[in-house]
Amino acid sequence: MSSANLIRVALGAYLLIFFSYLLGPLVVMSLTAFNSSSFPTVSPWACFSFEWFDVLFNDKHIRDGIYYSIVIGIGTVILSVSMGLAASIVLTQVWPKLRSTYYTMIIAPILIPGVVLGISTLVFWDRAGALLGATDGSFLHGLFHNGIFLTILGQSSFIASYAMLVFVARLQRFDTGLTEAALDLGATHTQAFRKILLPFMRPAIASASVLAFLASFENYNTTTFTIIDYKTLTTVLAQKVRLGINPSISSLAFIIIVLTIFAALAFEAANRNKERKLAVQQGKVSANKSGVLPGFMTGNPAAILLVLLAFVVIVLVGTAQKYSPEACKVQVREAKQIEIQQRIKELREARRIKDEARAAEEAEQPAQAPANAPQNSGAFGNVFAPGNLSEEEAPKPDPAPSSGTGAFGNVFDPNNLNSE
Amino acid sequence: MSSGVAVDLENITIRFGDFTAVKDANVNINGGDFFSFLGPSGCGKTTILRAVSGFLEPSEGRVLIGGNDMAGIGPNKRPTALIFQNLALFPLMKVWENISFSMEVAGASAAERRKRADELLDMIALGGQGDKLPSELSGGQKQRVAIARALCANPDVLLLDEPLSALDLKLRQHMRTELREIQQRVGITFIYITHDQGEALTMSDNVAVMKAGVIDQIDTGHNIYDDPATPFVASFVGENNVFRGKVKSISGNEAVITTNRSGDLLSRITPAQVGKLAVGDDAMMFIRPEALELAPRDADSKTTISANVINEEFEGNSFSVFLQGDGGKQIKMSVPNLGQDRISVRGENLSLRYDASNAVTMPAGELASE
Ligand SMILES: Nc1ncnc2c1ncn2[C@@H]1O[C@H](COP(=O)(O)OP(=O)(O)O)[C@@H](O)[C@H]1O
Ligand SMILES: [Mg+2]
Numbered sequence: 001m002s003s004a005n006l007i008r009v010a011l012g013a014y015l016l017i018f019f020s021y022l023l024g025p026l027v028v029m030s031l032t033a034f035n036s037s038s039f040p041t042v043s044p045w046a047c048f049s050f051e052w053f054d055v056l057f058n059d060k061h062i063r064d065g066i067y068y069s070i071v072i073g074i075g076t077v078i079l080s081v082s083m084g085l086a087a088s089i090v091l092t093q094v095w096p097k098l099r100s101t102y103y104t105m106i107i108a109p110i111l112i113p114g115v116v117l118g119i120s121t122l123v124f125w126d127r128a129g130a131l132l133g134a135t136d137g138s139f140l141h142g143l144f145h146n147g148i149f150l151t152i153l154g155q156s157s158f159i160a161s162y163a164m165l166v167f168v169a170r171l172q173r174f175d176t177g178l179t180e181a182a183l184d185l186g187a188t189h190t191q192a193f194r195k196i197l198l199p200f201m202r203p204a205i206a207s208a209s210v211l212a213f214l215a216s217f218e219n220y221n222t223t224t225f226t227i228i229d230y231k232t233l234t235t236v237l238a239q240k241v242r243l244g245i246n247p248s249i250s251s252l253a254f255i256i257i258v259l260t261i262f263a264a265l266a267f268e269a270a271n272r273n274k275e276r277k278l279a280v281q282q283g284k285v286s287a288n289k290s291g292v293l294p295g296f297m298t299g300n301p302a303a304i305l306l307v308l309l310a311f312v313v314i315v316l317v318g319t320a321q322k323y324s325p326e327a328c329k330v331q332v333r334e335a336k337q338i339e340i341q342q343r344i345k346e347l348r349e350a351r352r353i354k355d356e357a358r359a360a361e362e363a364e365q366p367a368q369a370p371a372n373a374p375q376n377s378g379a380f381g382n383v384f385a386p387g388n389l390s391e392e393e394a395p396k397p398d399p400a401p402s403s404g405t406g407a408f409g410n411v412f413d414p415n416n417l418n419s420e
Numbered sequence: 421m422s423s424g425v426a427v428d429l430e431n432i433t434i435r436f437g438d439f440t441a442v443k444d445a446n447v448n449i450n451g452g453d454f455f456s457f458l459g460p461s462g463c464g465k466t467t468i469l470r471a472v473s474g475f476l477e478p479s480e481g482r483v484l485i486g487g488n489d490m491a492g493i494g495p496n497k498r499p500t501a502l503i504f505q506n507l508a509l510f511p512l513m514k515v516w517e518n519i520s521f522s523m524e525v526a527g528a529s530a531a532e533r534r535k536r537a538d539e540l541l542d543m544i545a546l547g548g549q550g551d552k553l554p555s556e557l558s559g560g561q562k563q564r565v566a567i568a569r570a571l572c573a574n575p576d577v578l579l580l581d582e583p584l585s586a587l588d589l590k591l592r593q594h595m596r597t598e599l600r601e602i603q604q605r606v607g608i609t610f611i612y613i614t615h616d617q618g619e620a621l622t623m624s625d626n627v628a629v630m631k632a633g634v635i636d637q638i639d640t641g642h643n644i645y646d647d648p649a650t651p652f653v654a655s656f657v658g659e660n661n662v663f664r665g666k667v668k669s670i671s672g673n674e675a676v677i678t679t680n681r682s683g684d685l686l687s688r689i690t691p692a693q694v695g696k697l698a699v700g701d702d703a704m705m706f707i708r709p710e711a712l713e714l715a716p717r718d719a720d721s722k723t724t725i726s727a728n729v730i731n732e733e734f735e736g737n738s739f740s741v742f743l744q745g746d747g748g749k750q751i752k753m754s755v756p757n758l759g760q761d762r763i764s765v766r767g768e769n770l771s772l773r774y775d776a777s778n779a780v781t782m783p784a785g786e787l788a789s790e
Contacts, residue, residue: 181508183496184473185522185573195525199512 026257033250036329040247047328053255056248065236068148069217072232075152076159076216077209083156084163084208085201088171091164107165109158114221121154121226147230154226159215163208170204258313265306424452424609425486425499425576427472432481434467441467443633445481449611449626454603456612458620459630460656460788465613466505469579472611473502485577501575503583507566509554515565516541516550522573540568543602560591567602577609584619596622617657621645629653631786637692647780649692654706654780656788661712661751663705663725664784667697675781676722677703681745686722687779702784707774709740709754714763715773724773727751729764739763743770 032040036049087106094102125144134140143149182192220234227235427449434442442464449455457465470476474495483490510518519540520533541547544564570578584592600623603610614620620627621641628638637649648654665677673689687705689697715724727743738754741763745751755763
C-alpha cells in the first residue's frame, strides 16, 4: 500500500472516529427515546414505542421548566442584546486610552464562574432591596426575590458580554462616515442611529439574540442559585437525574435535536436563496436554474443528509399517530413470563432433586437436618439473581409472576443474604 | 442664477492635541463661487472642510456662512452638504432612498421623496435606476448619486472632498465638466477639495493652495499659475524649473540673480513678493518648461541658460528635452511638435532663452516634494 493511500485511510478513520465521537451520543440518545424499556437504553431493545413522548408531554415539571426557560430566555435576549449593543457602541466612542481598560471590564463577566455570578446576583439584589427600604411583602421586595427577575439579571450579566463581542466584530466594519453623512443631511442623532446604524447591525442583533437565547436556555450554574422557587428546564433535569431518569428525557433531547436540524436547514436555505437572488440581480446566474435539487443542496452532502434525516423524522411523526406498541409490549411481556415460568420450573425441578437428595441424606444422618434449612434459601437467592434483573427491565412490574414470587417471596428480602 | 451664500473663515486654527493641522487660515469665498482648496495629501484640506460642515469646531477663529457665525451649530443644522471622500452612500438603501434621505429625516412622504429623487436622477442622467442598490452602480454613477443626494438637501453651500479621486482618468475629466455645469445650473457655492492641480485650475473661480496647514496663496487659477506667491506654489502647481541664486540687483519689479551655473539671470519679481526682496537675499527663480526656447546666437546673456542635454522624450504634441541643471536638478524644456524630427542630440550643449516676463523670482523657500 502506498503511503498516500495509508494517509487517506488514516484520515478516513480519524474522521469516522471524530464524527462518531461528536454525533454518536446524540444518535444513541435519540434511539433510547423510542425504546419502551423504562431505563434509557438501546440494548436490549424491547419495543419501538412513542410512549416516552407522552410521558414527556404529561410531565408537569418539564412543561413548567420549558415554559420558564423560554420566558427567561426571551427576557435575557431583550436585556443582554440591548446592554451588549450599548456597551459595544460606547466602546467605539470611548477615549482610545481608556478603551482596553473598558474592554477588560466589560468582558470580565465571561471569565467569572457562573456560580459566583449567581450567588452575587442573589446577594446584591437582596441588599439593594434592603437599602431601598423594601419591606417584606412590598412590591420591590417581591421583585428582588423573584426567581425569574433574578435569573434574567444574573444570566444577562455575562450573556451581555457575549452579545457585545458579536456587536464589536460587526461594528469594526462600520464606516462612521455613514453616520456623519446622515447628520450632514439633517438627521438627528436618534435618526442616524435608527436609520443607519441599527439596520447595519441587524444581522449581528439576530445572531446575538440566538446566541443569548441558547446560552440562557442551557444555563445551569447561575440559574440554580437565582431561580429560587421557580424552575427551568435545566434545573428540572438536574433534579430528575438525581432521582433517576427515564427515556422521556431522551425524547426531549430528540425533539431539541430535530428542531435544531430544521432551524439549521431553514437558515441555510434562506441564505442560499438570498445569495442566489443577489447573483441573479447582478446578472451572473440565469434566473431559471435547471436541475432537480434546490440550489442550497447542490454540492453539499451535509445538507442532503440533513434533509434525509428530516424526512425520517416526518415519517416517524406520521407513524406515531397510527402505530401502537401495545401488541409488541404484550408479546415482550408474554415472552418474559414464559421465560420466568421456565425458570421457575427449572428451579422447582432443581429443588425437587435436592429435596430428594436431602431426604436420602437425612435418612442416613437425621441429626443434621435443622442446620440445612437456611442453606437452601441462600441457594435460591443466588439462583434467582438474573431473574431479578430482568424483572427490573420490564416496563411495568407485572403481577403475573406473583404466583412464583409468592413461593419465593422471602428470596427478595435483603436480610436473607445477611442471615447467612 | 441666484447669488449664493458667502463663506468666510476668519483666523481659523485647528489643533489635534499638540499637532496643528490648520494654522491661521483666512479665506473669503464669494456666494455662488466654485472655490477649491488645493494641496498635497495630509495638508489639512479635509480638516478645513469638516470645520465648515460642523463636524469639528476650530480651536481658534470663526466660520461664517452667509455672515452668520456657525459656532455651536451642529452639522445637521448647517446649510451645508458634504460629499465625502469615500462618498459614504448608505449601502442598505436603494439609490432613490439614498438621494431623498434628507427629505425622509425631515418627514416628507414617500411619494414626495420618490418624485424628487426621480427628478434628480434624471438630472444626473441615471433615470430609471432608482431601485438599484449603490453596490450595483459603477464608480461614476455612485459619484453622481452622491452629488444628487447632497443637492436634494437644498444646501446653500456644497462641500466636495476629493470626489473624483477614485475615478479613472477619462471619467475624471468628464466629471470635471459635469460638476462645473451642475454648479452653474444650481448657482450655489461649491467648496471643492483636491490634490490634483488640473482639477483645481479647470473648474474653480478661485483656488487656495495649502501646504502643511498653511494657506500660501488664494487667487484665480490663472494667477496662481503665472504669479505663484511662494516657491511651494510655484513648484506644486504645474511643472516648473527652479534656479537658486543670490539677488544681484533690483530695479522696480525686476531682479537679477546670480546663479552658480548659469551666471546672472533676469526675471520679474512675483507680484506677491514685490518689495520683500533685497539685494544679497537668497532667491529662487522659476521658468516653466514651455517658456524656454532654443536661443539664437546673439541672445542676451541675462536671459539665456546653457546646459548639456541628458535626454529627449517625444510626447506627441511636444518634445520634452531634459538638461543638466543646478544642484542635480534637471531642467525641462517643452518644444511644440511642429514637424521637427528631433530637437537635440544627447550630450550636446544647448543655449536656451526665455522672456524675462515669463520668469518669476521670489525669496528662497521650501519646494513641493515630487
Ligand atoms: N481626528 C484627528 N486626530 C488627529 N490628527 C488628525 C485628525 N484628523 C486629521 N488629522 C491630521 O491632520 C492632518 C491633515 O489631515 P487632513 O485634513 O485629513 O488632510 P488632507 O489634506 O489630506 O485632507 C493630517 O496630518 C492628519 O493626520
Ligand atoms: Mg482629505
